[in-house]
Amino acid sequence: MKDKTLLLEESIVKLADGKKYASLRDLLTTLNPADMAEAFSGLSDQTLPLVFRLLPKELAAETFVEMEPEQQATLIRGFSDSELKAVVEELYVDDAVDLVEEMPANVVYRILAQADPQTRSSINEILQYPEDSAGSVMTTELVELRGTMTAAQAIAHIRAVGLDKETINTCYITDEGHKLLGVVSIRTLILADEGALCRDLMNANVVSVTTQEDQEAVAQMFSKYNFYALPVVDGDGRLVGIVTVDDAMDILEAETTEDMEKMAAISPSDRPYLTTSALAIWRHRIPWLLLLMVSATFTGLVITKFEDALAMCTVLMAYIPMLMDTGGNAGSQSSVTVIRGLSLGEIRFRDLLRVMGKELTVSLLCGLTLAVCNFAKLMLFDRVSLAVALVVCVTLLLTVVASKLVGSALPMLAKRVGFDPAVMASPLITTVVDVLSLLIYFQAATMILGL
Amino acid sequence: MKDKTLLLEESIVKLADGKKYASLRDLLTTLNPADMAEAFSGLSDQTLPLVFRLLPKELAAETFVEMEPEQQATLIRGFSDSELKAVVEELYVDDAVDLVEEMPANVVYRILAQADPQTRSSINEILQYPEDSAGSVMTTELVELRGTMTAAQAIAHIRAVGLDKETINTCYITDEGHKLLGVVSIRTLILADEGALCRDLMNANVVSVTTQEDQEAVAQMFSKYNFYALPVVDGDGRLVGIVTVDDAMDILEAETTEDMEKMAAISPSDRPYLTTSALAIWRHRIPWLLLLMVSATFTGLVITKFEDALAMCTVLMAYIPMLMDTGGNAGSQSSVTVIRGLSLGEIRFRDLLRVMGKELTVSLLCGLTLAVCNFAKLMLFDRVSLAVALVVCVTLLLTVVASKLVGSALPMLAKRVGFDPAVMASPLITTVVDVLSLLIYFQAATMILGL
Numbered sequence: 001m002k003d004k005t006l007l008l009e010e011s012i013v014k015l016a017d018g019k020k021y022a023s024l025r026d027l028l029t030t031l032n033p034a035d036m037a038e039a040f041s042g043l044s045d046q047t048l049p050l051v052f053r054l055l056p057k058e059l060a061a062e063t064f065v066e067m068e069p070e071q072q073a074t075l076i077r078g079f080s081d082s083e084l085k086a087v088v089e090e091l092y093v094d095d096a097v098d099l100v101e102e103m104p105a106n107v108v109y110r111i112l113a114q115a116d117p118q119t120r121s122s123i124n125e126i127l128q129y130p131e132d133s134a135g136s137v138m139t140t141e142l143v144e145l146r147g148t149m150t151a152a153q154a155i156a157h158i159r160a161v162g163l164d165k166e167t168i169n170t171c172y173i174t175d176e177g178h179k180l181l182g183v184v185s186i187r188t189l190i191l192a193d194e195g196a197l198c199r200d201l202m203n204a205n206v207v208s209v210t211t212q213e214d215q216e217a218v219a220q221m222f223s224k225y226n227f228y229a230l231p232v233v234d235g236d237g238r239l240v241g242i243v244t245v246d247d248a249m250d251i252l253e254a255e256t257t258e259d260m261e262k263m264a265a266i267s268p269s270d271r272p273y274l275t276t277s278a279l280a281i282w283r284h285r286i287p288w289l290l291l292l293m294v295s296a297t298f299t300g301l302v303i304t305k306f307e308d309a310l311a312m313c314t315v316l317m318a319y320i321p322m323l324m325d326t327g328g329n330a331g332s333q334s335s336v337t338v339i340r341g342l343s344l345g346e347i348r349f350r351d352l353l354r355v356m357g358k359e360l361t362v363s364l365l366c367g368l369t370l371a372v373c374n375f376a377k378l379m380l381f382d383r384v385s386l387a388v389a390l391v392v393c394v395t396l397l398l399t400v401v402a403s404k405l406v407g408s409a410l411p412m413l414a415k416r417v418g419f420d421p422a423v424m425a426s427p428l429i430t431t432v433v434d435v436l437s438l439l440i441y442f443q444a445a446t447m448i449l450g451l
Numbered sequence: 452m453k454d455k456t457l458l459l460e461e462s463i464v465k466l467a468d469g470k471k472y473a474s475l476r477d478l479l480t481t482l483n484p485a486d487m488a489e490a491f492s493g494l495s496d497q498t499l500p501l502v503f504r505l506l507p508k509e510l511a512a513e514t515f516v517e518m519e520p521e522q523q524a525t526l527i528r529g530f531s532d533s534e535l536k537a538v539v540e541e542l543y544v545d546d547a548v549d550l551v552e553e554m555p556a557n558v559v560y561r562i563l564a565q566a567d568p569q570t571r572s573s574i575n576e577i578l579q580y581p582e583d584s585a586g587s588v589m590t591t592e593l594v595e596l597r598g599t600m601t602a603a604q605a606i607a608h609i610r611a612v613g614l615d616k617e618t619i620n621t622c623y624i625t626d627e628g629h630k631l632l633g634v635v636s637i638r639t640l641i642l643a644d645e646g647a648l649c650r651d652l653m654n655a656n657v658v659s660v661t662t663q664e665d666q667e668a669v670a671q672m673f674s675k676y677n678f679y680a681l682p683v684v685d686g687d688g689r690l691v692g693i694v695t696v697d698d699a700m701d702i703l704e705a706e707t708t709e710d711m712e713k714m715a716a717i718s719p720s721d722r723p724y725l726t727t728s729a730l731a732i733w734r735h736r737i738p739w740l741l742l743l744m745v746s747a748t749f750t751g752l753v754i755t756k757f758e759d760a761l762a763m764c765t766v767l768m769a770y771i772p773m774l775m776d777t778g779g780n781a782g783s784q785s786s787v788t789v790i791r792g793l794s795l796g797e798i799r800f801r802d803l804l805r806v807m808g809k810e811l812t813v814s815l816l817c818g819l820t821l822a823v824c825n826f827a828k829l830m831l832f833d834r835v836s837l838a839v840a841l842v843v844c845v846t847l848l849l850t851v852v853a854s855k856l857v858g859s860a861l862p863m864l865a866k867r868v869g870f871d872p873a874v875m876a877s878p879l880i881t882t883v884v885d886v887l888s889l890l891i892y893f894q895a896a897t898m899i900l901g902l
Contacts, residue, residue, distance in 0.1 A: 006801075030656055034675045159642055168638050169620045169679070186637055187619050191610055205481055223704055224485045226697035228620070228679065245696050246677035249703070253674055256707050257791050260714075264787035265780055272797045273788055274805065278812035285784050285813065286820050289851075292780050293821055297828075299772035307765045314758045317768065321750035321885055324772060328779075329716055329743050329878050333736050336715035337724055340708050346723045350457070354725065361729035362736065369737050370744055377748075400740075427780050434772055 008039040016047050025054040033059065037066035049078040061090030069102040070275060076107050085114040092166045093119060094139035094247065097126045126241075134218045135211030137251065138232045138241030143171040147181060147199030151192040158186070167244055170229045173202045178238040180231055182206050208233050211240060216255045220345070222248035259343060262422035263336065265292060288427065295431045299324075302438040309442065309451040315384060316445060319392050320438070327399040327437040328430040330366060334359055334407030335429050339421045342411060349416050352409070359408040360401070367400035391444045398444075399437040406432055459490040467498050476505040484510065488517035500529040512541030520553040521726060527558050536565040543617045544573045545590035545698065551578065577692075585669045586662030588702065589683045589692030594622040598632060598650030602643040609637070618695055621680045624653045629689040631682055633657050659684050662691060667706045671796070673699035710794060713873035714787065716743060739878065746882045750775075753889040760893065760902040766835060767896060770843050771889070778850040778888040779881040781817060785810055785858030786880050790872045793862060800867050803860070810859040811852070818851035842895045849895075850888040857883055 008031075015024040028036065028051070040048060040063070052075055055063060064072060064087055076084060088096060088111055096115065100108050100123055112120055122140045129135025143165050145154050154171065162168045171189070173182045182202030192201050208231040209218050221230060222245055230248075232241040258268040265288035269276065303310070303320075310317055338355060341347030347355060371393040378389040407429050411421035445451050459482075466475040479487065479502070491499060491514070503526055506514060515523060515538055527535060539547060539562055547566065551559050551574060563571055573591045580586025594616050596605050605622065613619045622640070624633045633653030643652050659682040660669050672681060673696055681699075683692045709719040716739035720727065754761070754771075761768055789806065792798035798806060822844040829840040858880050862872035896902050 032656060032658060032676060034677075155641065162638065162642055168641070186641070187613065190606065190619070190637070190641075191613055205483060207483060223697075223700045225483060226485075226700075228696070245679070245700075246674075249674045249677075249696075249700060252700070252703070253795065257795070260711065260787055260791050263711075263714075264783045266784050266788065273792045274798060274802060274809075278809055278816065281809070281813045282816040282820075285781075286817055289777060289780055289784075289817055289821060290824060293773060293777050293825065296773035296776045299776070300769040303772065304766075304769045307768065310768065311762055311765055314762055315755075317758065317761065318751040318755045320771070321754065321775060321889075322744060322747035324775070325747045325750070325881060325885065326740060326744050328881070329740055330736075332715045332878070333717050333740075336711055337717065340711050341724045344704065344708070347725060351725060358725075358729055358732070362732045365729065365733040366737055366740055369733075370740060373741060374744065427783070430776060430779070434776065438772075 006042075008035075009042045012039060012051060013043065013047060016051055021054060024051065028055055029059065033062035034066050036063045037068075040071065041068060045074050049075055053083075057086055058090055061087050065091065065095045065099075068272070068275065072099065073103060073107060076103070076110065081110075081114060084110060088114050088119070089116065092139055093122045093126065093141055094137065094166070096123055097136075100127065129211055132215045133211060134209045134213040134215060134232050134243060135241070137215050137218070137247055138211075138243050139166045140241045141165045142229075142231075142239075142242045143168050144178070144239065145171050145173050145184065145198050147173050147175075147197065147202065149198045150194060151189045151196045151198070151201060152194035154184075154189050154198055158189075167229050167242070170227075170242075172231055172239055172242075173198050174239050178240075180206060180208055180233055180237060180239040183231065206231065208239075209243075210235065215251050218243055219248040219251040219255065223252070224345075259339070259422045262420060263339065265289070265427040292427050292431060295428075296434065299431070299434040299438060302435060302442070306438075306442040306445075309445060312451060313388070313445070313449060315388055316391070316441070320441070323392070323395055323399055323437045323441060324434050326370065326396065327403040327433040330363065330400045331403035331407035331429040331433045334363075334404040335411055338408045338411045342415055342421050347412070349412055352412050355408050355412065356405060359404045363401040363404035364397075366404070367397035370400060371397045387448055391441070391448050394444050394448070395437065395441045398440045399433070402436050402440070403429070403433045406436070457493075459486075460493045463490060463502060464494065464498060467502055472505060475502065479506055480510065484513035485517050487514045488519075491522065492519060496525050500526055504534075508537055509541055512538050516542065516546045516550075519723070519726065523550065524554060524558055527554070527561065532561075532565060535561060539565050539570070540567065543590055544570060544577065544592055545588065545617070548574050548577045548587075580662055583666045584662060585660045585664040585666060585683050585694060586692070588666050588669070588698055589662070589694050590617045591692045592616045593680075593682075593690075593693045594619050595629070595690065596622050596624050596635065596649050598624050598626075598648065598653065600649045601645060602640045602647045602649070602652060603645035605635075605640050605649055609640075618680050618693070621678075621693075623682055623690055623693075624649050625690050629691075631657060631659055631684055631688060631690040634682065657682065659690075660694075661686065666702050669694055670699040670702035670706065674703070675796075710790070710873045713871060714790065716740070716874075716878040743878050743882060746879075747885065750882070750885040750889060753886060753893070757889075757893045757896075760896060763902060764839070764896070764900060766839055767842070767892070771892070774843070774846055774850055774888045774892055775885050777821065777847065778854040778884040781814065781851045782854035782858035782880040782884045785814075785855040786862055789859045789862045793866055793872050798863075800863055803863050806859050806863065807856060810855045814852040814855035815848075817855070818848035821851060822848045838899050842892070842899050845895050845899070846888065846892045849891045850884070853887050853891070854880070854884045857887070 043051060048071060052060060096119065100111060126136060141164055143158055143162060145157060158168050169186050171184050172180060173184060174180055182204040183206050184198055184202040188201050207225060211232055211234055218230060229242045229244050231239055232243060234240050254270060261268045267284040267287060269284050338347060374396055375389055375393045378384050378392060410429060415421045494502060499522060503511060551562060577587060592615055594609055594613060596608060609619050620637050622635050623631060624635060625631055633655040634657050635649055635653040639652050658676060662683055662685055669681060678696065680693045680695050682690055683694060685691050705721060712719045718735040718738060720735050789798060825847055826840055826844045829835050829843060861880060866872045
């Protein structure tokens, strides 16, 4: 895949440099907007506007939406007012809102000045919803029908108004006050008798969300219910917009990235890695590294407390990293499983005891397997004394059990009290498990070796 | 959300126990199939078939698809042949294939016996494609049009055949040999002049995949191109099926879970956690724990080698966990960022040097911040000697730099040679980083303290 895009990029540059504009235009019209935007990403700030101007109007707008904010800004700076107007007019309202949110203030001013008054008021309305809410990601371009329309009238209505709408696959039945009554798919309208009334064809069990709903919850409803679009209503049940499945996929992707970042102790950012400055990346990573460094101090304190015992039996030192690492790995296996289960809705707080019971069984199985293997290795290869082998293996078993219980319980408790379970993942659990494993180790050493 | 489902489950059980079947049926018909399946998940094996039989035929099939395999098997065992036939007839072919793949052999036999011959042959055809290929997730129910049809003829054709098709939102133009020529959306057909020819309306820049394509690549095309459906062609370019966006979302969700599992050192499984046995969970977790335990032995060897030095300067021991943990955290920040970037296509192998350069800068910034903070803490609170503080802080800086370089390079190199980058994440990198940080630590101690 990547080599194809690279080749394409080179061909575009060569044709542009050779001023073969007619051929270049023919080449470009064979491309999909997403592929084109990818191929454009390597073009220089000089070549890009030149190539972009060759595109037919609609394709230009579709490609523009797919481009990175930096390139969009470059293009807009070079646009005349009428060129900008042509692009803005072709944008769907939700794409225009994304653009306005990404651009610097002076560019935003120009965009809003070129939008027609109705689009401008829609953009402003959507901008007022809280970040990451359903209202902020919806589009206001939808097909609204009345229950008293026949299927034939509905289709005629769609033919008259559909051109500007982001989707006509699902249409919405409302009353005079725009209260949402039901949904009907274009499929149902087409397959129905021409005289059938929309109110008889519609599905009145309509699932909708309010403008304030969190975007992640909205996106997850798409994967649960297999929707193509989801209606958004205001506090009075009036239809104000729709969220479409392509936006839901983008939201899910972004939220997954955010979860993974939190699990790896990174403060989430919504910018692509390669275009983020090193300083910005540092800002997202350093707070967690500092916090975890400070908390690792407790582990150091435990070691300091048992320094004398360790000095008396130095062989114990060699197994500290293995015990800490195995505990950390066992704990993060459990925490990641539980965090993902929580975020997919497969695990709920009421399952806490069931999860803990299962983790107890699994951890005993894992702990015993590891302890037995390790015992054999300690006696046969390391040739330590039986007492030392016992200390290490008992610690290993107890550490794995403790790690898995902590690893599964912490995310569930965090979610219960309203924290994000993802930040309870590996790094934080590793620190807890480190202290636990050392305390168990030295306790076992004291009891078995009598240190 | 969860409490509502729980309440619903209780209401269903109470109505069923009180034999209030008419009211129960009315309640059920107000529900969405996905919600109903969720509410059913708590019903006993006795209550479930009783409640399920109350559902109207189409709703019954849609709910059946959303249920867990265990419950599907329970229902099928209790079905008469005609009941089973009614459900199977309502299923889309891809859902029927999923069912056949999940059920035990004797149940599969009954399902295939009740399917009509055409469905049976479609199921068998799809079952022959490799697991996780586009062929194995596609449906064969699609709308095929000819280029010579007018928009009005096309719509009439859809009205005649559309009822059984999973989606009519996108239709496919083929020649007599079923070779795919283009796509046309129902939107275009409806908005077009009635006399316009399909071949003039269609988009001939059609993106398609072959039956052998990996399902993850297919799903990612949906989020890149914002498709509702993607045509699947055989080796000769003949249209054999489509993948729909709802299946693409399910695939992305499953693949993301798999990535997270691999990053947490778990062999992926595609069953929900709560219904997986402890033994199966153990099987998915123990190989990695064993492997990582063995590799942690190297860390132990490094410590053993420097045992005498450590015994001479026991204060150094206290900082080992902090150094190892910080290195591990710094490394997994980089590896998770790079792994996610690779899987979203934001980072490619050709960016290796750019990524390494950026990580070098970020790691110097992070390492310096951590070293300075730690130096202050060591001198002010721990009151160690200047030399010891220097050893710890130099190690910290170098460890963070090494960890971030290793953490970012390993996944990219792994992908280059055809390994899954996700398994290069935290646990494996932690082990590498542990050894590195100890080697740096003891080297620094030898040089600065002269041990």
